[in-house]
Amino acid sequence: MANREANKGLKFSGPDSFACYQVQEFTDDSSWTLTIEFINLSKKGTVNFFFGERGTRYQGFVCIKNKIYYKLLGGEYIGGLPYNHNHLIRLVVTYKSGTWVFAIDDRELSCFAKQHVKFNAIGSGFAGFEHEGETNIYFVKIASLNKETLEYIDIAQWDLIENKGCIAFDKSGKQLHALLVNTMWITQETMTTTVPNRNEKALWKPYTHTKPKKNYDFLNLAIEKPANNGIYSMLKPDLTQSNAEKGKKLLLGIYSFNRFDDVQLPLALNWNEDPYNNRSWQWQFQQLACSVGLMAASHMTGDNTYNDKLEEILLSWYRKSYCPKPPSVMSWHDHTTALRLRSLIFSWEYLRLTKKGISILCANALLNMIESHCIILSDDSFYSKHTNHGFDQSLFLYLASITFPEFEHASTWKNLAFDRLLSEISIAFTSEGMHVENSPSYQVEMLKRVQSTLKLFSRLGQQQFSHFDKLVNSALKVLAILMRPDRQLPLLGDTDLGTTVPSFKGYENYPNYQFFQETYQSTSSELTSDFTPLIVLPESGYAVYRAGEQGSSKSSELTHIIFKCGFLSTYHRHDDDLNILIYALGEDWLIDGGIYQYDEKNKYRHYLRSAKAHNVPLIENCVVSRKINHLNRSKIVSFNTENNDIWVEGESFIHEGVKISRKIEFVEFNQIVISDSVDFLRNSMSFYTIMFHLPINKTIIVQNNEVMISSPSGHKMTMLFTGDFDAIIEVFSGQSEPEILGWQSLRFRDLQAVHSIRCRIHPKGEDYRSSVNIKIHPKSQQ
Numbered sequence: 001m002a003n004r005e006a007n008k009g010l011k012f013s014g015p016d017s018f019a020c021y022q023v024q025e026f027t028d029d030s031s032w033t034l035t036i037e038f039i040n041l042s043k044k045g046t047v048n049f050f051f052g053e054r055g056t057r058y059q060g061f062v063c064i065k066n067k068i069y070y071k072l073l074g075g076e077y078i079g080g081l082p083y084n085h086n087h088l089i090r091l092v093v094t095y096k097s098g099t100w101v102f103a104i105d106d107r108e109l110s111c112f113a114k115q116h117v118k119f120n121a122i123g124s125g126f127a128g129f130e131h132e133g134e135t136n137i138y139f140v141k142i143a144s145l146n147k148e149t150l151e152y153i154d155i156a157q158w159d160l161i162e163n164k165g166c167i168a169f170d171k172s173g174k175q176l177h178a179l180l181v182n183t184m185w186i187t188q189e190t191m192t193t194t195v196p197n198r199n200e201k202a203l204w205k206p207y208t209h210t211k212p213k214k215n216y217d218f219l220n221l222a223i224e225k226p227a228n229n230g231i232y233s234m235l236k237p238d239l240t241q242s243n244a245e246k247g248k249k250l251l252l253g254i255y256s257f258n259r260f261d262d263v264q265l266p267l268a269l270n271w272n273e274d275p276y277n278n279r280s281w282q283w284q285f286q287q288l289a290c291s292v293g294l295m296a297a298s299h300m301t302g303d304n305t306y307n308d309k310l311e312e313i314l315l316s317w318y319r320k321s322y323c324p325k326p327p328s329v330m331s332w333h334d335h336t337t338a339l340r341l342r343s344l345i346f347s348w349e350y351l352r353l354t355k356k357g358i359s360i361l362c363a364n365a366l367l368n369m370i371e372s373h374c375i376i377l378s379d380d381s382f383y384s385k386h387t388n389h390g391f392d393q394s395l396f397l398y399l400a401s402i403t404f405p406e407f408e409h410a411s412t413w414k415n416l417a418f419d420r421l422l423s424e425i426s427i428a429f430t431s432e433g434m435h436v437e438n439s440p441s442y443q444v445e446m447l448k449r450v451q452s453t454l455k456l457f458s459r460l461g462q463q464q465f466s467h468f469d470k471l472v473n474s475a476l477k478v479l480a481i482l483m484r485p486d487r488q489l490p491l492l493g494d495t496d497l498g499t500t501v502p503s504f505k506g507y508e509n510y511p512n513y514q515f516f517q518e519t520y521q522s523t524s525s526e527l528t529s530d531f532t533p534l535i536v537l538p539e540s541g542y543a544v545y546r547a548g549e550q551g552s553s554k555s556s557e558l559t560h561i562i563f564k565c566g567f568l569s570t571y572h573r574h575d576d577d578l579n580i581l582i583y584a585l586g587e588d589w590l591i592d593g594g595i596y597q598y599d600e601k602n603k604y605r606h607y608l609r610s611a612k613a614h615n616v617p618l619i620e621n622c623v624v625s626r627k628i629n630h631l632n633r634s635k636i637v638s639f640n641t642e643n644n645d646i647w648v649e650g651e652s653f654i655h656e657g658v659k660i661s662r663k664i665e666f667v668e669f670n671q672i673v674i675s676d677s678v679d680f681l682r683n684s685m686s687f688y689t690i691m692f693h694l695p696i697n698k699t700i701i702v703q704n705n706e707v708m709i710s711s712p713s714g715h716k717m718t719m720l721f722t723g724d725f726d727a728i729i730e731v732f733s734g735q736s737e738p739e740i741l742g743w744q745s746l747r748f749r750d751l752q753a754v755h756s757i758r759c760r761i762h763p764k765g766e767d768y769r770s771s772v773n774i775k776i777h778p779k780s781q782q
Contacts, residue, residue, distance in 0.1 A: 024142050024156050028114040031096045031145035033152055036061070037138040039088050052119060059117065061093070068102060072115055076623050081109040088138075096145075098656075113623040113656050119156075204379035208332050211322035212368040218406040223352045223363055228403060230460035231349045234452065238292045239299040247297030247306055250290055250313075257284040259498070259748040269313070271320045272327035280598050280748070282330040287339035288317065288347075295350045304356045311362040314347060318365045322372075332376070334384045338393040341373040345396070345403055371407055374400050378413050383420070386427040387571050388442060388449075394420035395453055402460060425450060425471065433474025434540030436568040438576075439493030440482045444501055447475055451506055469510070476504065477512040480519035481535050481544045484583050485558040487520065492564060492581070494572040494595040497746050534646045534666060536639045541566010541577075543636065543648040547669040559584040559669045559776070565650030565662070567634045575611040575624050577634040577652035578662040584670065584776050585715045590615050591693050591754065594745035604751060607740040611654075612756075616662075617676040617690045623656040637661075657681045660688075670776040678768035688768060692719070692757040693744070700755055702729050707757060714779035719757075723770040726762040731755055 026032050052060010052071070062071050066085055069077040070093075081102040083089045094101045098114035119142065143152040216222070246256040256262045263275045274282055291310055298306035321331050330336050348366045351358035358366075376382055377397045384390040398417035401410045428446055429435055435443045450472060479501065482489060489495050503520060507513050533547040545561040560583040564576060574593070582590040593613030596605045611618040639648040649663040659679040666672055678688045694700065699710040705727050707719040721727050732741035734753030742756040761770050 024119040026095070026117050026144070028116045029097050031094075033095070033143045034061075034091075034093045034119075035139070035141040035143075036091045037088065037140075038091070039086065039136045052117075059115075060119070061091075068104075070100065070115075072113055072623060072625075076113075078111045078113050078623060079109060081107065114625070204376040204382045207372050207375050208322060208326060209324045211318065212372045214364075214368055214371070216364060216367050216406070219360070219364055219367065222367070222404065222406060223358060227353055228349055230456050231345060231399070231403065233459055234456060235292075235295070235346045235350065239296045241296075241300060243293050243296035244300040245297075246290070246293035247295070247309075250294055250297075251305065251309055255285070255290055256293070257281060257289060260284075269316050269320070270327055271317060271331070274328065278597065278599065278749075279330065282328055283333070283336055283598075286328055286330040286333065286336040288313070288343035289339075291343045291347050295346070298350075298354065304354070307351060307354055307356055310347060310351065311359060314344070314369075315362060315365055318369055334382060335389040335392065337373060337376060337382075338389065338396050341370065341377065341396045341400060342392075344370050344373065345400055349403075367404070370400055370404060374407065374409070374413050378409070378416055385420075386424065387569075388428070388437060388446060390420065391424040391428065391446070391449060394424055395449070399456070421453070429471050429475055430537070430540045430568065431474070432537045432540050433471065433476070433478040434537055434542060435475070436540075437493075437571040438569060438574065439495045439572045440479075440489040441493075441495035441499035442572065443475065443479050443482065444489070444499055447472070447479065447504065448502070450475075451504070455506065472507065473510045473512045476507060476510055476516045478537065478540070480512070480516040481537075481546075482542075482562070483519055484560045485546075486583075486586070490560075490562050490581050490583075491592045491594050491746070492562070492576065492579070493574050494598075496595045496748055498748060532641055533669075534639070534641045534648065536636060536641060536648055538636045538639070539566075541568065541634070541636055541650070543639065543664075545646075545666050547666075549669055557585060557778075561664075561666075561672065563648055563650070563664055565634055565636050565652060567654070570626055573626050574609045574614065575618075575626070575654055576614040576616060577654055578616045578650055578660060578676075579614045580664065580674065581615065582672075582774070582776075585713070585778055587711060587713060587715070588695050589698075589709070589717050589776065591695060591744060593693070593743070595748060596745035596751060597749050603740060604743060604745075607743065608745060612691055612741065613693070613743070615692050616652075617660050617678065617688060619655045619658050619660075619678070619685060620689050622658065622685075624654050625656060626654070670778070672774050674772045674774065676770050676772075680768070684768075687760050687762045690759045690761065690770065690772070692759075693742075694755045694757070696733065696752065696754050698755060700731050700757070702731065705729070714782075716777040716779075716782065718773075718775050718777070720773040721759060721761075721770060722773065723761070724764050724767060725770060726764065727770075728760045728762070730758050732758065 052062075059071055062069050062077070063083075064077070067080045067082050068091060069079040071077055078100060079102050081091075081104060083091070083104055089104055092103045094103070095115075095117075098112050100111050100113065102109045102111075140157070141154060142156040143154045145151070146153050249256055249262065253265050253267045254262050255265055260276060260278075260281050265273050265275070271286070273285065290313065294306045294310040294313075297303070298310075320327055326332055344366055348358070348363075348370070351362070374397055377393050383393060394417045397413055398421060401407070401414035401417060404410060407413075427436070435446050483501060484490060487501060488497070489499055489501065491497070501520070504513070504516065507516075534543060534545045536543045541564060543563040545563075546558060548558040562581045564579045567573075567577065576592070579592065580590060581592055582588075592615070593608035596602070596608050599605055607613055611624060634650070634652040634654060636648060636650045640646060646666040647663060649661065652660045652662075657680065659681060661677045661679070663675045664672055665675070676690060694709060697712055701708045701710075705721040707721075707729065709717040709719070711717075721729070733755050734743060735741045741758070742754055743751055744754040745751055761768075763769075
């Protein structure tokens with residue numbers, strides 16, 4: 001190591017200083033070792049990721065204030081081995097089926113966390129922090145355990161020496177040479193800047209590097225085709241006055257996107273604009289969502305100025321976005337690419353049918369963009385299988401293939417997209433009809449997408465999904481069950497108040513539509529014979545209780561309780577297994593955290609997804625996994641919905657090495673008993689924690705093991721903690737330091753303070769059990 005001190009290694013610094021290489025991947029039951037030699041230089045840099053998986057998940061090794069950790073997939077950190085600043089460090093990490101050993105010289109630190117890991121990037125920039133410190137890295141080696149010889153075999157090795165490039169060795173020992181300039185790869189053969197693919201099968205990437213410039217011999221015939229009624233039927237609902245107003249602003253360079261204030265942008269766009277530093281704003285910008293405003297303004301006024309502006313924006317994106325280093329991380333995002341294809345198809349159809357028509361220049365550019373988008377979306381490595389993104393990718397690839405049969409591969413794309421749509425719709429919902437992506441808002445959105453797809457196919461005379469009638473029918477019933485008496489959705493997962501439940505006209509022929517409508521329009525607790533007080537969906541992991549006092553006829557007097565315990569997808573996943581929400585007497589009592597925004601680096605987003613923001617039992621400072629475990633998956637294990645003994649029980653395994661069980665007994669319409677038990681499968685802890693969250697307008701008094709909650713309405717709720725334990729009950733509201741507690745996001749990018757009750761349970765013996773008796777007291781009965 002002394003020789004390494006004589007040179008400076010290869011320096012990485014800042015939020016974009018990294019290099020990618022071929023993926024090295026290990027399952028959570030594997031055994032491997034990692035050796036890294038580095039110097040952490042800048043004292044200003046309290047955080048610096050330097051080896052791991054670059055991408056949306058950002059898992060890897062990280063230095064935080066002179067300690068080395070590994071950041072897990074769920075965002076938690078393990079390890080914490082100290083190291084000396086400004087000294088050459090040789091770190092050796094050994095992993096064996098969940099056991100991690102961090103070692104520097106004669107110092108070791110052990111911890112446990114099963115983790116499927118990938119290594120595909122080296123440097124800094126993983127967390128995107130503004131002040132990441134400088135790190136010089138000299139040497140990295142990965143070795144895997146040979147189970148037959150029980151010896152570690154080197155499978156990858158990198159020597160990094162300043163100004164001498166990067167020397168990588170493949171599995172056969174062959175040296176692979178490359179130079180690092182400004183942390184981007186430049187091959188010695190071509191000396192052209194390229195970013196290596198993380199997936200060797202990603203054949204789509206070259207299609208984003210160079211602007212396509214085909215001249216289509218069928219261009220004029222395509223322009224002169226009769227109107228496509230299917231496409232126009234999808235576009236027509238957006239040709240509204242409100243969208244037209246947005247289009248008028250665009251002539252002045254003012255962009256209006258959902259959930260964001262209007263913003264002025266330069267008339268000449270570079271397509272790297274990001275005024276809010278927000279992925280959701282970029283998501284709308286890069287999908288060309290502004291195009292519908294210009295079409296609406298043109299439709300409402302007949303003014304060709306809006307058509308000219310639309311062509312200008314389309315051509316601007318076309319000229320700026322096909323390059324080796326796209327202007328935005330969302331330029332070729334899996335979802336924006338699909339939704340942009342929709343915008344391109346709609347723009348083509350609208351512009352060619354106007355009196356002025358479409359210019360040949362824009363028409364040819366649109367065909368080039370549409371074809372290249374189809375090529376990219378058809379690539380398996382780009383396809384986001386079995387997600388709402390994958391559904392849109394499949395739908396708009398299909399729409400393009402039938403709209404432009406002249407493309408060489410249109411028939412192939414059509415068959416591929418149709419098969420994908422079949423698979424997407426089958427997987428999107430459980431057999432019970434629940435959408436799998438952890439948020440009731442997606443129940444609504446996917447039902448709307450399926451409906452629009454079926455309508456489109458009917459108008460185009462295309463293949464039908466008749467065998468999905470049962471699925472749609474079940475999904476309507478689930479939506480009726482989820483809806484609260486005030487017709488709002490429970491704010492579980494990434495749901496917010498911005499999601500409204502439509503009446504779903506067009507689904508009238510489905511048997512469960514009447515049930516849905518009766519719930520949608522009902523003001524009575526006596527709904528239908530199908531609506532028993534407790535409905536349990538064990539496959540989906542939900543239980544919903546809805547009842548009122550006997551003789552009640554007002555929806556405002558109903559109690560709606562929802563219990564969630566299931567893990568079907570990692571999309572929009574929160575650490576909310578065993579969560580319970582209570583709505584009663586026309587107001588919220590136990591509430592959830594909400595969405596805030598889709599920025600996983602934001603500390604409030606991180607908090608709102610964590611167990612601390614939900615009404616759940618949890619183990620503090622324990623690794624929480626957001627990876628689906630098919631052997632120990634969180635689920636509802638038992639329940640009873642008959643007679644007077646109504647209850648449901650679930651189990652959660654999201655805390656590493658811990659099984660937590662929760663049983664909810666529905667005593668009366670206004671009283672439940674929650675019983676929690678904790679089983680430490682490995683090392684036990686001295687206490688566990690139960691969190692509850694209430695609206696800020698409630699007044700809370702804690703007296704011994706009882707919590708008394710009062711509402712401005714005059715209604716009250718009591719919570720009595722019982723069991724053989726000592727309890728420490730605290731209330732937090734709108735706290736940001738030393739830890740974030742007591743926040744909720746009712747709407748996108750909106751935060752408000754709430755009350756968070758934290759009860760730490762210290763068992764007196766070995767029995768880690770507790771009960772909470774919750775009762776709501778109407779004002780009239782006090």
